[in-house]
Amino acid sequence: LFTVIKCRAAVAWEPNKPLVMEEIEVAPPGAHEIRIKVVATGLCHTDLYHLFESKKKEGFPAVLGHEGAGIVESVGPGVTKFKPGDKVIPLFISQCGECKFCRNPKTNLCEKGWSNERYDVMSDDMSSFTCKGKTILQFMGTSTFSEYTVVNEIAVAKIHDSAPLDKVCLLGCGISTGYGAAVNTAKVEPGSTCAVFGLGAVGLAAVMGCKAAGASRIIAVDINSDKFEKAKVFGATDFVNPTELSKPVSQVLAEMTNGGVDFALECVGNVGVMRSALESCTKGWGVSVLVGWTDMYDFSARPIQLITGRTWKGSLFGGFKSKDGVPKLVDEYMAQKLKLDDFITHTMPLHQINDAIELMKHGKCIRTILNVCPE
Numbered sequence: 001l002f003t004v005i006k007c008r009a010a011v012a013w014e015p016n017k018p019l020v021m022e023e024i025e026v027a028p029p030g031a032h033e034i035r036i037k038v039v040a041t042g043l044c045h046t047d048l049y050h051l052f053e054s055k056k057k058e059g060f061p062a063v064l065g066h067e068g069a070g071i072v073e074s075v076g077p078g079v080t081k082f083k084p085g086d087k088v089i090p091l092f093i094s095q096c097g098e099c100k101f102c103r104n105p106k107t108n109l110c111e112k113g114w115s116n117e118r119y120d121v122m123s124d125d126m127s128s129f130t131c132k133g134k135t136i137l138q139f140m141g142t143s144t145f146s147e148y149t150v151v152n153e154i155a156v157a158k159i160h161d162s163a164p165l166d167k168v169c170l171l172g173c174g175i176s177t178g179y180g181a182a183v184n185t186a187k188v189e190p191g192s193t194c195a196v197f198g199l200g201a202v203g204l205a206a207v208m209g210c211k212a213a214g215a216s217r218i219i220a221v222d223i224n225s226d227k228f229e230k231a232k233v234f235g236a237t238d239f240v241n242p243t244e245l246s247k248p249v250s251q252v253l254a255e256m257t258n259g260g261v262d263f264a265l266e267c268v269g270n271v272g273v274m275r276s277a278l279e280s281c282t283k284g285w286g287v288s289v290l291v292g293w294t295d296m297y298d299f300s301a302r303p304i305q306l307i308t309g310r311t312w313k314g315s316l317f318g319g320f321k322s323k324d325g326v327p328k329l330v331d332e333y334m335a336q337k338l339k340l341d342d343f344i345t346h347t348m349p350l351h352q353i354n355d356a357i358e359l360m361k362h363g364k365c366i367r368t369i370l371n372v373c374p375e
């Protein structure tokens with residue numbers, strides 16, 4: 001049982017290069033760690049951000065992937081709440097339950113995981129992976145583009161025994177993030193008017209959250225009009241492509257809504273769009289939430305935007321405390337209260353990961369599910 005596993009993984013040796021399928025060694029789980037056989041994983045834009053956009057050389061070589069689901073293969077000393085065979089979702093933000101953040105209901109941050117001050121490299125300096133004699137980093141503490149991975153028990157959610165792992169893996173990131181950004185962070189209100197910028201899985205999940213919260217109007221904004229059809233499925237009522245406008249999108253939204261929307265969610269990861277989203281909100285009470293991921297540029301706006309009553313907020317993993325929230329979201333999906341299947345546009349084996357990356361780069365997919373070790 002406590003042996004090194006040799007398995008296949010997609011390794012990101014360096015930025016801006018295709019991933020390479022390699023045989024890697026996965027160490028046995030240490031104290032409080034769980035070794036997981038990954039069944040399926042989604043590809044999220046944050047994986048692309050690290051690989052192509054962040055311009056940082058640190059954080060490589062790594063195994064990317066943070067939106068997976070799998071089955072416990074073995075547990076290390078001290079693990080009592082998990083056993084081999086359990087269905088689980090690895091979590092990119094931990095919930096130790098004991099730190100000052102975990103004890104405070106106002107936040108879902110946790111002081112114990114990789115993410116505590118490691119956003120620059122997007123991984124811990126500890127890793128259970130080696131390949132060709134080199135340590136391979138575990139991206140966001142999870143690394144789901146591998147047949148096996150090892151995660152600390154504070155960053156693993158145990159889920160329903162009959163959950164379909166090739167669907168609920170999406171709750172490991174994108175869908176929980178967008179949905180929660182609307183219901184938990186923005187706290188969208190019944191009868192309100194919302195705008196969602198960026199209609200990838202995160203933005204579409206935000207649309208779904210706005211609808212679930214009872215918004216009466218949901219304006220979907222994307223530079224790729226191909227995304228509008230899906231947005232309608234999730235509840236969007238109006239569609240705006242900023243590239244087809246002769247005025248700033250914030251002005252157009254203000255005209256459409258008699259002065260601006262109540263809630264605007266940025267799900268792109270672009271500081272210019274973040275500003276537009278804020279400026280699309282009504283004075284007095286408009287709330288804009290940053291969901292898109294970027295750490296490359298400062299963002300800016302005129303102070304009068306906030307002085308006149310708008311609020312600018314950010315949301316990590318949709319504000320859900322990860323270990324508590326994910327199993328509940330899985331149950332909601334199984335009770336057909338939450339859509340997941342509609343986000344899946346492509347399915348392929350892990351070794352075609354570079355094709356999945358190309359699809360996302362070119363806006364041709366919503367989510368691609370990669371089958372890693374099918375159930």
Ligand code: NAD
Nearest residue numbers: 045046198199200201202222223268269291292293316317
């Ligand atoms: P995606 O690539 O599938 O979707 C992004 C969408 O934005 C695309 O439809 C694209 O056409 C659109 N877009 C690009 N530029 C635009 C512009 N100027 N105006 C309007 N729309 C524009 O990505 P995704 O997987 O849905 O992720 C979206 C963002 O959320 C990324 O930045 C990702 O890193 C981030 N993210 C954040 C968290 C978090 O916890 N905060 C978690 C997951 C992902």
Ligand code: ZN
Nearest residue numbers: 044046173174
């Ligand atoms: Zn993600």
